[in-house]
Amino acid sequence: MCALVEPRALRAGGRLLALAFVAVLAGVAFLTVGAKGDWGFVLSLRGGKLAGMVLVGVAIAVSTVLFQTVTRNRLLTPSVMGFDALYVALQTAIVFAFGAHGLAGIDPQLRFLLHVLLMLVVTGALFHGLIARTRGDLHLLLLSGVVFGLFCRSLTGFMQRVLDPNEFAVLQGLVFARFNTIEVTLLPVAGAALLAVLPLVWRLAPALDVLALGRDVAIGVGLDHDRIQRRTVALAAILVCVSTALVGPVLFLGILVSNLAYRLLASERHRDTLPAAALIAVTVLIGGQTLMERVVGLDIPLGVVIDFVGGGVFLLLLMRSQRE
Amino acid sequence: MIEIEGLSMDRDGVRVLDDVSLQIPDRSLTMLIGPNGAGKSTLLGLIARLLRPSAGHVRVDGLDVFRAASDAVARKLAILRQENHILPQLTVEELVGFGRYPHSRGRLAAEDRRQIADALHRANIAALAGRRLFELSGGQRQRAFLAMVLAQDTPYLLLDEPLNNLDPRQAISMMQVLRRAVTDLGKSIVMVVHDVNCASFYGDRIVAMNAGRLVAMGSPKDIVVPSTLRMIYGVDMSVHEVGGARIVQPFS
Ligand SMILES: Nc1ncnc2c1ncn2[C@@H]1O[C@H](COP(=O)(O)OP(=O)(O)OP(=O)(O)O)[C@@H](O)[C@H]1O
Ligand SMILES: [Mg+2]
Numbered sequence: 001m002c003a004l005v006e007p008r009a010l011r012a013g014g015r016l017l018a019l020a021f022v023a024v025l026a027g028v029a030f031l032t033v034g035a036k037g038d039w040g041f042v043l044s045l046r047g048g049k050l051a052g053m054v055l056v057g058v059a060i061a062v063s064t065v066l067f068q069t070v071t072r073n074r075l076l077t078p079s080v081m082g083f084d085a086l087y088v089a090l091q092t093a094i095v096f097a098f099g100a101h102g103l104a105g106i107d108p109q110l111r112f113l114l115h116v117l118l119m120l121v122v123t124g125a126l127f128h129g130l131i132a133r134t135r136g137d138l139h140l141l142l143l144s145g146v147v148f149g150l151f152c153r154s155l156t157g158f159m160q161r162v163l164d165p166n167e168f169a170v171l172q173g174l175v176f177a178r179f180n181t182i183e184v185t186l187l188p189v190a191g192a193a194l195l196a197v198l199p200l201v202w203r204l205a206p207a208l209d210v211l212a213l214g215r216d217v218a219i220g221v222g223l224d225h226d227r228i229q230r231r232t233v234a235l236a237a238i239l240v241c242v243s244t245a246l247v248g249p250v251l252f253l254g255i256l257v258s259n260l261a262y263r264l265l266a267s268e269r270h271r272d273t274l275p276a277a278a279l280i281a282v283t284v285l286i287g288g289q290t291l292m293e294r295v296v297g298l299d300i301p302l303g304v305v306i307d308f309v310g311g312g313v314f315l316l317l318l319m320r321s322q323r324e
Numbered sequence: 325m326i327e328i329e330g331l332s333m334d335r336d337g338v339r340v341l342d343d344v345s346l347q348i349p350d351r352s353l354t355m356l357i358g359p360n361g362a363g364k365s366t367l368l369g370l371i372a373r374l375l376r377p378s379a380g381h382v383r384v385d386g387l388d389v390f391r392a393a394s395d396a397v398a399r400k401l402a403i404l405r406q407e408n409h410i411l412p413q414l415t416v417e418e419l420v421g422f423g424r425y426p427h428s429r430g431r432l433a434a435e436d437r438r439q440i441a442d443a444l445h446r447a448n449i450a451a452l453a454g455r456r457l458f459e460l461s462g463g464q465r466q467r468a469f470l471a472m473v474l475a476q477d478t479p480y481l482l483l484d485e486p487l488n489n490l491d492p493r494q495a496i497s498m499m500q501v502l503r504r505a506v507t508d509l510g511k512s513i514v515m516v517v518h519d520v521n522c523a524s525f526y527g528d529r530i531v532a533m534n535a536g537r538l539v540a541m542g543s544p545k546d547i548v549v550p551s552t553l554r555m556i557y558g559v560d561m562s563v564h565e566v567g568g569a570r571i572v573q574p575f576s
Contacts, residue, residue, distance in 0.1 A: 072409065206430030210422060214409035216374050221476065222398025222426035266456075268414045 012265055012272040019264070019279040026287040027054075034294045052182035053289060055194055056243045056250075057257075057281035062201060063239035064254030065261070065270070065277050069212050070232045071141060074262065075317055077254035080142070082149030083123065083240040084249040089152040089159075090118050095167060096159040109189035116193065116241045123237040124230065183246050190242045197238050204231065205270040212268060250303055252310025257281040259317060325350055326371060326401075326480060326512070331380030333366055341366050342536040344380070348480075353506045354514045355527035355544075359557055362533040364516045365406050368482045371514075372403035384480060398426035402476035406484040406516075408469050412458035416468045419457065420444055423475030439475050446501050447471035448494060462489040470498065474505075481505070483515040487522065499526045520561070524548045525569045532556045544570060 030050055035042045064077045071081075078084065094114075106114075130144055160168055210223045211232070218225045243250065261277035288302050326348035333341040341363045348354055356364050369375040371382050373389040382389045384400045402423070411419075420443055424436040432440070444450040449467040457465060466489045473481060486502075487495045503526055505511040517523050523530050523544065530547040532540040540552050547553075548570040553561050561572040 209430065210425055212411055213419075213422060216369075216403070216405050217408065217422070217472075219374055219394060220372060220398065220403045220405075220473075221422055222395030224394050262413070266413050268411045268418070 012267050012269070015265055016272070016275055016279070019276055019283070023279045023283045023286070026283045026290065030286045030290045033290060048184050048187065049182055049289075050286065051187055051191070052184065052246055053285040054282050055187070055190055056182075056247050057253075057283075057285045058198075058278040059190075059194055059239040059243040060250060060254050061257045061261075061277035061281035062198070062274055063236040063243070064258045065274050066201065066208070066232050066236040066239075067254075068258060069208050069270070070229055070236070072212065072214065073141070074259060075255065075314065076142065076145070077252070077258075078236055078240045079249055079251045079254065080149070080314075081127075081145035082152055083119075083237065084244040085149040085152035085156070086122060087115065087119055087241055087244045088249065089156045090115060090122065092156045092159045094118075096163065099167060108183075108185050112186055112189045112193075112241070112245055115245070116238055119237045119241050120234055123233060127233050186245050190246055193238060193242050197235055197242075201235055201274065202271070204228070204235070205274065208232065208270045209268065212270075247303065251307050252314050253281060253284065253306050254310075255314050255317070256306070256310040257284060259313065325385065326514075327381075327383045328367075328371065329381045329383075331367070331370055331382065332378045333370060333375065334378045335366075340536050341370065341377075344533075344536075344538055346531065346538060346541070348512055348514055350479075350512050351506055351510050352512055352528045353502065353526060354512075355523035355530045356514055356516045356533065357518070357520065357523050357530060357556065358533035358539075363536040364533055365484050366536075367533070368403060368484050368514065368516065369405075372401060372482055373397060374403065374405075395426050398476070398478070400478055401480035401482060402473045402478045403482040404469055404473045404484055404486055406488070408465075410457050410465070412456065414457050415453070416449055416455055416457070416460070416471070417444065417453040419468055420453075420471045420475050423472040423477075426476065439477055443471040443475035443477075446474055448497055463491060463494060466490060467494065467498075474501075479511055481511060481513045481515075483513065485516050485518070487517060487519070495522070502526070520548060520553065520572050524571065548572060 027050060031043060031046050035046075063083075067078050067081070067083075068074050068076055126148075130141070207223060207228050210218050210221060211225070211228055213221075215225055218228075257277045257280040258273075260280050261273050264280075265272045265276045267273060284306065285302070288305060292302055292305070326346075328344060328346040328348075331341060331344045332339065344367060356367070358364055366375065370377050371384075371389065373382075373394070376390070384397065387397060387400060389397050389401075417440065420440050421432060421436070423443065424432060424439060428436045441450070444453050447467045447470045449464065449471050452460065452464060452468075455464075457468065460468065466486070470483075470486055473483070481502075483502075487498060490498060499522065502513055502515070506513055506528075524547075525544075527544055530540075530542065530544055531538060532547060532552075534556055539556060540547055548563055550561060550563055553559075553563070553572065564571050564573065
């Protein structure tokens with residue numbers, strides 16, 4: 001019997017190695033393609049960007065897989081459920097309440113931690129109840145998420161309109177990060193947050209495998225279901241903070257990479273699917289950026305392209321799930 | 325022993341379980357019968373702490389299931405639900421391995437592997453151990469989930485329509501496995517069935533429900549009589565004695 005398990009583990013390991021190799025290739029290409037002049041300068045400039053994209057890719061991929069396991073639904077991402085809209089709304093609300101200058105006075109790293117804390121409080125209060133109440137009902141959950149996201153976005157829009165132009169300008173600098181202008185000042189603290197979260201996620205992985213079996217089976221085999229669920233949502237929320245702080249909301253990258261990972265690994269184990277999704281996300285981001293910047297030379301922001309492709313995949317999956 | 329005391333539950337404002345008190349003795353195979361919507365699954369779900377009661381207690385060997393740590397309860401009782409969520413890429417063997425979670429916390433030791441192999445064998449699904457769940461037929465899936473519950477190796481088993489989707493041969497072999505689990509291994513099993521003959525033939529005891537209440541309880545000889553069956557199901561069935569067991573002829 002055991003003999004049946006081992007080759008599969010090996011196969012998953014092989015595929016992860018291959019994915020890692022491709023991700024490293026993309027990284028090397030990003031650092032070197034079209035580089036002229038002073039290598040030290042080029043590498044340090046591009047290195048920061050590269051680090052940012054790695055952080056963002058890992059954070060988006062892992063938060064999406066966590067989220068999909070909690071909701072038992074592979075069409076959802078934290079962004080579809082309005083998590084990153086909430087993050088932006090919280091930031092705006094702080095500027096709104098305390099003024100941009102008060103906010104700008106705080107060290108950006110500290111400010112980030114403050115936002116993480118706020119996110120944890122709000123998502124902890126909101127989403128656990130929401131997931132419990134819409135149990136199993138995809139459409140209700142999706143709808144609640146979309147409405148919640150819209151609500152956060154219009155709240156953000158409203159507050160921004162009411163702000164005076166100076167404050168708005170400061171806010172814009174704070175919350176409208178993009179792939180092309182990654183918030184490099186936040187790299188250390190975002191990196192630290194990611195490094196703190198990932199081991200926790202890894203340790204949680206066997207429990208996540210059980211969580212994915214459904215509430216009844218999970219409780220049946222003795223999982224402390226609600227606690228694990230709350231913990232998972234909290235970890236996902238921190239990861240959303242990491243990616244949103246660095247590059248702003250990215251709607252569909254998570255769906256793209258998580259579903260690719262499930263497909264490629266053909267495994268339900270989180271110790272397979274989590275790293276696979278992370279590696280694919282990093283490859284897509286870095287590879288895409290290399291292509292856009294260096295090869296095609298187009299000035300379309302990468303986020304737009306990713307949301308376009310990812311949105312297509314989302315629609316495709318949605319239509320297929322309708323047919324089944 | 326499982327002690328159920330004054331158990332009630334409201335769902336959407338409707339009382340679906342009404343003041344049920346019942347004791348499940350050790351080393352017994354209890355058959356839970358009753359019409360659709362009678363509250364059988366609700367009762368099993370409550371005993372297994374998957375649902376919260378509006379009132380009442382459940383104790384398993386003195387352990388209050390609603391208060392005790394979930395994993396302590398999971399080493400006492402295992403439950404098979406009427407319907408299960410399928411993770412498509414999971415293999416049968418991986419699924420059965422989750423039955424060991426309360427003992428292994430996800431790290432399978434030699435004893436766990438032995439139990440998994442044994443459960444696969446007893447549920448007659450060992451030949452398909454490496455298959456993924458999406459590649460299985462309904463009855464094969466049912467056996468895979470049964471194997472998971474068996475692998476949990478608990479003194480009490482709650483099985484909600486375990487014979488669903490099983491062909492006659494698989495159903496008989498499953499009932500023999502369950503019977504032996506009670507007689508040889510000293511387990512206690514509560515299972516829901518709609519097949520009165522199965523309940524009559526294999527059960528030590530039959531508990532009948534209707535509209536959220538217990539309406540009859542006793543040995544198969546006491547329960548499988550036309551008047552009682554009429555009270556439970558509201559339909560006439562003729563009862564025959566075949567080889568010492570009572571058999572009903574349902575279609576008239
Ligand atoms: N999730 C739910 N929410 C609200 N009511 C429910 C829910 N599940 C079951 N019910 C109701 O509770 C009552 C008892 O249902 P239960 O599933 O326990 O019946 P059952 O005896 O197992 O029936 P069956 O033989 O069809 O499986 C039914 O009237 C049903 O409509
Ligand atoms: Mg039922």
